[in-house]
Amino acid sequence: MKSNIFKIFIFSAAILFVAASLSAKSSPVDKIETAYAENRISLGEKIIYKVMTVHAPERLPEEFRLEPDVKLKSATEIMIEARLNLERLSGPEQEILNNYLGRPNMVFSALSPDGYFRIHYNIEGAHAVDSSDVDPFNGIPDYVDCVAHYSDSSYRCMHGNLAYLYPPSDGSEGGDSLYDIYLMEMPYYGYTQPESPGPEAWDDWISYMVVHRNFIDFPPNDDPEGLEKGAAKVTCAHEYFHATQMAYNLLSEVWYMEVSSCWMEEICYPQVNDNYNYLWCFFDYPQLPLNDSSYYHDYGAFVWNRFLDHNFDTTLIKSIWENLIYNDDVYTAINTALLGYGSNLYDAFGEFAAWNWCTSIYDDGNHYEQGWDYPETVDLIGTISFYPVSNMHPPSAMRPHGLGANYIKFAEFGDVIGEFLIHFDGQDGYHWSANVILAEPDNNYTFMEIPLNEAYAGSLIVSEIENYDYIILNPVVRSWYGEGLDYVYSAQLLPWPDYAADVRDAGPYDIYSMGPRTVNFWVYNRGSNQDIYHMTISDEMGWDCQLHDTLFTIPVKDSVMVAADILSGPDLLPGTVNNIILTATSHKDSVAFGVDSLPMYIVRFNGDSNNDGTINVSDAVWIINFTFVGGEPPRPELYQGDANCDDNINVSDAVFIINFVFVGGQPPPCLAY
Known part of the structure; x- marks a missing residue:
């Protein structure tokens, strides 16, 4: 536990580092988008300025410049947007952009050990790698050897283990037909550049990769070989999976490309955990739609794919990408893939939302494989500790969007013994679910769901509230659409009375004509005090009914089984029904009683x-x-x-x-x- 707390502390510092990179003050891409939305710059200027954040950040207009030492994740989205919009721009704008989109000029290159990649690099100038050549001593800088090794490992992971399509060949570009990787200085981890359409009938594209030249002063990670090597490993996996995605469909939605590439980091290099730096971007904003791509939300949303591969199978992600070959809509591709596994996007997202409570200090060991190691928990919209509460609405800024969720905590139940009533009513016109997570000590959870009617309203009574430390109400918008949706919830403690009883029949339910049979009932003490209960038994047809015992002492929250011998009457045809009725009456309060009837059916002897x-x-x-x-x-x-x-x-x-x-x-x- 101490090591995990220390790790949370370290990642909290990392989160502050990344958050600073994403703040309005230092996020040039968001500021460029804002300027374009306000018609202060043209489409061409927007695209050129974005590409300049990668290749010439020092030449950006003052208002769009990066803060010093800001490190950003992947620039692939920028490069896809630039390439797909190139023909829409003016001639001079295309000329400027082509200067940035062309392959970098590098002096040296090296083959990867398995012969899948050619790594291009310089040892002098702004893009120079560290020229140290120690391990192995082979005339190639050690950093280049590392990138080559990490790329081969990613290749084996994606194609050998998971059987994804290969990126289409670039022919002889870069000197031969191997996949090309260029090492450069830039404020990004790396990017994958689409160059031209591939040979298939669908929207596959030829590409190359660019990876940072040293990863010095990048956000921290857990790699035992060091931060720089860890960052290089996950960047090779991340960007090469972008190249693999381009073998399926370049036009698929970019948010899912990033979700999948961040997920692939976890598959190829599970020990690095660089993607943990972005979990807060998802867990702090669970109300945002799954496909939101602002503030690196899509990077933190790699847990969606993690949920899918844990709860179903790793092959499900590949099925989604296969569905995207001829369909650009990601939600449809996901839903179609889930149908093949006996589920659908509606139900899977509802379960996913409940899983997301079980991370970090709330991990129970039954959900995300490394959930205990996640440095983040989902944000609550509030904690309720006074009851009853009626007709509560979520804050307008935190109302969930389509495929978004909220989390509300009910706590401070005091010494109450009894039940807890929760009511939920979702905004009309949208599909909702309302998960309820009952938390016992030591993160032992019971998962329930409020049964909702056609108007998505319903109630749930939680029994034995005294067993739980707290309860989470988790409203989930299962519709794929909708923004800032409202709902109403109420909650009320229902303490047990001083004395009460509950009777439940326990069978058996069949008997022969003129046959003897022993029947059973459970009797529960539903009062807040120990009590003595007097039992009486009767029936509707005058059979002989004899209790084994008539008085029982039952402690609080306990129960006893009460048995009775039954002898049915003569000449009763099969199908005849007689109800055996047991009444349990409190010795201390005669108006406190419980009753239940057990139907007995005559069967042929x-x-x-x-x-x-x-x-x-x-x-x-x-x-x-x-x-x-x-x-x-x-x-x-x-x-x-x-x-x-x-x-x-x-x-x-x-x-x-x-x-x-x-x-x-x-x-x-x-x-x-």
Whole structure:
């Protein structure tokens, strides 16, 4: 626990580092988008300025410049936007942009050990890598060797282990047909540059990768080999998965490209955890839609893919990308893939929202594999500690969007023994669910859901509230659409009275005509004090009903099983029903009682031909008399004489009974009990 607390402290510092990079003061991309939305710059200027944040940040207009030492994640989204909009720009704008989109000029290159990649680099100038060549001593800078090794490892992970498509070949660009990676100085971890359409009938694209030249002063991670190597590892995995995505569909929604690439970091290099730096961007804003891409929300949303691969299978993510080959809509692709696993996007997202409570200090060991290690928990919109509360609405700024959620905590139940009532009513016109998470000590959770009607309103009573430290109400918008949706919730403590009882039947429910049977009832003390309960039993048909015991002392929140012997009446046809009624009355408060009825159904007693409640030789004699000398038929109905269960009444039934009674033969094979 101490090490995890220390890690949370370290990542809290990292979060402040990343948050500073994302603040309005130092986020040039957001400021450029704002200027474009306000018509202060043209489309061409917007795209050029964004690309300049990668290649020439020092040449940006003053209002768009980065703060010193700001490090940003992936510039792939910027480069995709630039390439896809290139033809829409003016001639001079295209010329400027082409200077940035072309392949970097590097003096040296090296092959990766497995021969899948060519790594391009310089050892002098602004983009120079550290030229140290120690381990291995092979004439290639060690950092280049590392990038080559990490790229090969990512290749094996994605294609060898997971069988994703290969990025389309660039022919001889970069010197040969190998996939090209360039090492550069920039304020980003890296990016994948789409160059031109690929050979397939769908929207696949040829690409190359650019990776930072040293990763000095980048956000922290957990890699045991050091921060720089950890950042290089996950960047190779992240950007190469972008290259792999471009083998499926460059036009798929960029938010899911980032979700998937951050997830792939976890698959290829689970020990690094660089993506933990962005979890706060998702967990601090659970009300935002799953596909939101502002403030690195899509980077923190890698937990969505993590949920899918944990709860279903890693192959589900590949199925989603296969669905995207001919369909640009990510939600449709996800839903189609989930249908193949017996689920759908509505239900899966509702469960995902509940999972997200179980991280960091709230981890229970049953959800995210490394959830205990996550430095973040989801934000609450509030904690309720006084009851009742009625007709509460979420703050307008925190109302959930489509595929968004809220979390409300109910706590401070005091010494109350009893129940807790929660009511929820979601805004009309949208699909809702309302998860309820019951938290016992040591992060032991019970997950429930408020049953909602067609108007998405409903209530839930939580029993034995004294067992729980707190309760989380988790409203979830399961619709794929909608912004800032409202709902109403109420909550009320329902303390138990001083003295009360609850009776529940426990079966059995079948009995033979003239048959004995022992039945059972559970009796619960639903009062807040220990009590003595007096039992009485009755029925609706005048059968003989005898309790084993009539007085029971039951502690608070405890129960006892009460047994009674029943003897049914004669000549009762199968299907006849009699209700056995048990009443438990408090010894200390006679108006406090509980009652329940147990329905008993008459079933056929094959072989008991004379309906005396037993099978013996007299039943064989009865059948012989009926068969040969015109005696009375079996009672209470003909087929009660069918001892061998062959649907006929004849001498073989008499023989069957004699064998059963005198020589240890089998009992009638179709008896109910």
